[in-house]
Amino acid sequence: MGARSCATCSFVVVDEMHAYRGIFGSHVANVLRRLERIVRHYGGEFRTVLCSATIRNPGELARALTGRDVRVVDDDGAPRGETSLPVLEPAVRRRRRASSVASSNVEGCALFSELVAHGAQAIAFTKSRVAAELVYRYARERLERAEPELADRIRPYRGGYLPEERRRIEKALFSGELRGVVSTNALELGVDIGGLDAVVLIGCPPTLASAWQQAGRAGAARDRRWRCSWRTTRWSTST
16 A cells, blocks of 8 residues: 555454454464554544454454454344254165264255255355365266256356356356355355355354354245245145
């Protein structure tokens, strides 16, 4: 920032505030304090606006990051449909000499495939790039057998893709061309896709904030509501 920019700076916006924790958060806090000293040196003064949709203690973290007194604005006027958060425990498979727990990737893939096959636009979050590719491959194979026309309407999404390729997938998801995406946490932040019908979290996210961030990708539309029968795995939509 030049002297003129510093002198006229009025606001500094910090988005996804909950991501700035630990050592990384300490670095960001120091950068904000240094920025404040530089701006004041050139005669400027700014307010800091910090945003987060998934943090339990916004005031405490905002004070730690900025070193300032803060006012929490938590009146949520965003549209929100009815949301259910079922938890599915993988089945225990008993054999002659031993028992094993079914793979969460396989169980999550089956649920994701059923959602897409029954008309939902869904996203499945996995914990690694390898898992994202595997769940996508399994889901595509299931759809090719059950609903062949839907097999080409799902995609994997992860870090490592070219920016152009990621933007194409995002655009196709926004437009409804894609019915499903299997992703790592690359789609957790920074992309506004809050209108999906369902989200499948395969495995437990590392933090509660991450879990809410991923789950919040669904349910923003007021006019659609999904319900399911877990015994039959049949899904229906109501308006």
